[in-house]
Amino acid sequence: MRLVLMGPPGAGKGTQALVIAGVLGVPHVSTGDIFRANVSRGTPLGIEAKRYMDAGDYVPDGVTNAMVRDRLSQDDCRPGFLLDGYPRTVEQVSELDAMLRSDGLRLDAVVELEVDIDEVVGRLVKRAADQGRSDDSEAVIRRRLEVYGEQTAPLLAVYRDQGLLVAVDGLGKVDEVTGRILAALSIER
Numbered sequence: 001m002r003l004v005l006m007g008p009p010g011a012g013k014g015t016q017a018l019v020i021a022g023v024l025g026v027p028h029v030s031t032g033d034i035f036r037a038n039v040s041r042g043t044p045l046g047i048e049a050k051r052y053m054d055a056g057d058y059v060p061d062g063v064t065n066a067m068v069r070d071r072l073s074q075d076d077c078r079p080g081f082l083l084d085g086y087p088r089t090v091e092q093v094s095e096l097d098a099m100l101r102s103d104g105l106r107l108d109a110v111v112e113l114e115v116d117i118d119e120v121v122g123r124l125v126k127r128a129a130d131q132g133r134s135d136d137s138e139a140v141i142r143r144r145l146e147v148y149g150e151q152t153a154p155l156l157a158v159y160r161d162q163g164l165l166v167a168v169d170g171l172g173k174v175d176e177v178t179g180r181i182l183a184a185l186s187i188e189r
Ligand code: ADP
Pocket: 008, 009, 010, 013, 031, 032, 033, 035, 052, 053, 054, 056, 057, 058, 059, 060, 064, 084, 085, 086, 087, 088, 089, 092, 135, 144
């Protein structure tokens, strides 16, 4: 299965993606995780990405697309993958489409985690306290939500028009949300 998980920062994408990828037996491909791994190793990609991440802005499409193309071309992604945090811009949508199409493939579904914005801000503030992520300060959190609304929320309509969008209520216990996602995709645990 080739899936995309979408939703605003703090919607719980990373948490759900890990579980769902585990159930499906496909790699969890998180662009945020790949960027953070590069930041902590101090690679050229990490040094470039950190400037944008710390401001709450998106890393430029050219950089992000090349990184995803490389990751999806690896053998473990052949049977399928779960993308978390990508695509996030209209240009990333067409790039992903082109990557898949050149191999005769397509997405099976795009899962949208629907959450209340106040709830999300609360979660992000708590994560800032627990994990100390450098992009989790309140000003940067607000900026990330704004960027999501401007650049990523419009993608939902694109995928809805393609008949790929599956909206799932993201509020509740982790396990409940997982159950809803699996049910919406007709996947048995
Ligand atoms: P969250 O979902 O909480 O915003 P992520 O871990 O998915 O966090 O992403 C953290 C940061 O990494 C983003 O704010 C952005 O700067 C960068 N990033 C991740 N994915 C992308 C992407 N697809 N395009 C551009 N930038 C990205």
